[in-house]
Amino acid sequence: MRDLENPTTLPDDEVDISALLQTLWNGKFWIVLAALIGLALGGYYTLRIATPYYTATSVVMLESRQEQVVDIESVVTGLGGDQLTINTEVEVLQSRGLIRKLVDELGLIDDPEFNGYLQEPSRFSIGGVIGLVLGSDDDPEPVSEETILNGVVNNVLGTISVANVRQSYVFQITAVTQSPEKSALIANTLADLYILDQLEAKFQATEQATEWLSGRVSELQAALENAVGAVKDFNAETDLISPETLSLLNRQLKEQRDRLTDIRAAQVAAQGQLTTLNAAISTNDLTEIARIAEDRTFDRLLTAQANGQEGAEAAIATRIDQIRTRISQEEARARQQIATLTTAIAELENQITRQSADLVTLQQLEREAEASRLIYEFFLNRLKETSVQQGIQQADSRVLSRAVIPGGPSAPRHSVFMMISLVMGGLLASAGLIIRELLQNTFRTAEDLESHTGITVMGQIPQIPARHRRGVLDYLSEKPTSAASEAIRNLRTSLLLSNMDQTTQIIMSTSSVPGEGKTTQSIALAQNLSGLGKKVLLVEGDIRRRVFSEYFSIDKDHGLLAVLAGDVTLDEAITHNDQLGADILTGEKSNINATDVFSSQRFKDLLRDMRAQYDYVIIDTPPVLAVPDARVIGQWVDAILYTVKWDETSRQQVSEGLRSLESVNIRVSGLVLGQINLRGMRRYGYGKGYKDYQGYYDN
Template identity: 45%
Template structure:
């Protein structure tokens, strides 16, 4: 988030420019281009209470206060049908704000009028208003008139707003036009037409219900008369028994069934006695015969011990008596069963007649009830026709607005301010995202994970040879302080033993490492150190561009044995240090620096000098720096401010790390202090930068 804020701050000028342009355009729209519009609002309340003066149920009941009802009424208020009534009532087809534009000439070549004046001329003044004529033609099926009327309705709908007050039954009707009085008139008329429409709907429903009830009553009366005639005819043709008489008949049937059950039981008993008597006689079991026969004479004969013949004779008499009783019981049973069948048939017939009669009476009663209900409803509706009331009322008529509702200047300015900020940020952020350069020390440290030991600003000189003169002439300048800070950081990188051999390199050419190396050498000599400056970039030799050097032999001459180190170095009094220049090599430069002679040279330099500074080629181009770095005590990696990409820096450091080389620290070079301040950053070397207003052309360090 902090990096995003910093990115926006760096592009603040673009953002301010975008905001100013947006606000200027907003001012033009609000004060010159926009037409003032006036909004008038009417408030209508939906009545959810039934106020029935006559306490009679109406055809159309009151509106329930449900969400569905509220949404339905909103739909009615926004309906094209109601708006069409508004258009006709106010003759809006003749209003220039709503009048349809002229239509295209049809294929038959006959021009069709489209303006209000043309429609009036076509219809004539005696036909009413322009809108009346247009509505009549549309109702008659004229498609052209229908399209014109629909166009007017669409325009009115675009100027009309209908909403509901939250948590209430209040509807807001707002009209917006270029005329304040017209807006109030449209809003109030629309509300009035809505209320009249509710009454009209109820009136039409009541009329339709009355007509239907009148027609239905005639049919019901005929049905009632037919039902009553059917009851009378049935009663005449059939003997109708009362329910009480049917109950008595049913009781008689039940009594007969009880007697029949008793006869059946008696018959079964007689049969059992006859069978038992026969069995006892056959077995000459006189005791059993006595128990079954129930004949006192037989009992006495058996008790006196009469002969078997006398006993058998008496048994025959007993059996004959039982046979007579059985025959009599069978005859009684048959007679009783016949009587029961007759009673049941008569009961069923009388019961069916009674059920049919009662059904006819119920039909008469139902027909009479329905007839009386419909007759009562017809009388109720007739009484209500003059007492129909709307379900809504106007609680706050629209007043003529005193000031325009549009344009809302503050809203326009706010929106344009937001748009300007978004557009400005949209310009700045992609630029920042596409920009790959590193601008601050913390940013460089975060990208590489290594410490930034120095931040070197641009030197206000146009020639390279003037750069060192600047450091000598202005020892308290920001650039000089930055080099001193780098020197101090290098010395303190190893507290126990300060680095003696210091190597400088970079990812790519022209990143300021050479100037930094020379300035660093000049700074060390200020401490009274014996300093040797070696030009290790023998492919791209630039020391002569900075220093006035006479000798042509240098590094390679020492390595080849042609000269001793003391003979090859040249004293430069501007930096007060010895310089060993590079020479063009016939062999590969990496092989030169990998040789034992070069190692011996560095060892000899350690003995002869307090500080040895080696300027080496870029890491990403040649391997020379990685070879030399193994002999150095400190490796300083130069990164050009706002130019070298993070990818190149990390790639170069990765090559160094893969070679087992530890980079001591980074130096951010060629910092444009003025641009850095615009980005909201500073390199933090005292207050010297606040005293100089540099006007000369900068030379990149």
């Protein structure tokens, strides 16, 4: 099944640029007209309405180099040349504080250009229109002076711009007002105030620094005196030794601690030796005793005993007692020395701790006094330097060139504004044309209709200029060479040649909705076919709305339903119209279900009889979206013409109508774009073909 929702030429997410350009070309008249209107409006505005403005510019340079009269650091350092500093100074020049000084200096609060409360309301302003409509004569509510001043500052800010000349320390101060003298005055005054503001800032900072330093020096002098007094008082109250003596005491303490460690080791060794000796004596192990004692006398006694010398054993026993006594005495002396040294060390540690604390306190007091002295001297020197600076302050900027009174207005620029108005008018018209084209939901060309449906457009029928429906045949008969007549002939040719393999005998004409011109087209096609000498039958397939009576004068009461019911024969029901040159079978209003009628065998038999008697049978059926009659009849015909009204039938209606036929496997033979408004075609830019060929038509 064809995709009837999306065009077959372009994907959804693409735009046909050539089609948009064609749209603009088709609407070139409106674009040119809008551009000329824009040009006229722009010229009228610039010459008659717009207020002229004058621009004046003064130039200020940032001094990155300062004169060094004396080698003293300033309280406020000079400005640097980095980009941050430059940007900051641009903001300073546009600050509200500086602009407020400008307003006060020049009395701009009394200038109606900046003080809106002094201006007479225009009749065309919002306030003037409201007052005119409401007719209010009440006095406005009073406004505070601060509010007025803030409004003036805002307005002055809007007229001033400051720009840094690229890759330089230069600032351009530009003022734009309604007076050339005022513009120059504002630009020059702002430059002077900026430099004066720098000097005032330095004077004020130096004065404040001097005052603060004076108070601080007095405080520091008192603090220094207190610190020196504290050192003296502490020296008088304590008995301090020197740091060198304290170092000797620490060295003595270390020596005594080392000696105590050695004595403790000797005491432990003697005690262990005594314990081992007692154990050897208990076992009478003389060899072990000799090893422990390391006594030569004992060794000789052992030798004597071994040689069997008399009295050696008694001497050995005595010598063992002497050895044990000696070792016990050594262990006792070691313990006595440990106790003595421990007491001495403790006393020496206490002395050192006390002296160290006092010395630390004294040193802290001395450091504090020295720090107080250094701080006092620094601030005292700085106070003297600051006092000297008060007379040698320099601004960080200077005026390079003062603004001159402009010789002519800078705005509006008549030629530029008019050119912009011309372009804007054309652009607005172009945008309108493109938007209208993008929002278009109808069909204006056969190409668009074919692209949307994928079905061939067999005919393009212009509107028939008849005042009423009965005048359609008169017009076609009287104007056989008119554009409408030629369009019907083209439709006939396309229809007959569309299927050379099968005879096109029964033709159904339908549409999406009523009022699309399918009936007029059916009548015109019947007249054209009869003009070929063919026998043609025109059947009114709409048994709900009988519209043939609006085109023809028919006296017979019997019609299609009577034939199907068998009340009359086909020959008895038909009416021949000489102007049409064809027979007519009208419909009949009835409560019978039309779907049942056209699905019946009798209707099929009737179509067979019509084929036998006529060369062509044209059945005018109801719209597809209104009733299902066309979907039923379409199954028995040879060709189907589907009429779409020019620039009126929506794309959705056409898609739904064709889809309803395809749902029952009915193929539309061709589309007809009907009731084309030739003037409208030319207005949209699509009527060039008709214009080129209008010499062939007699309308």
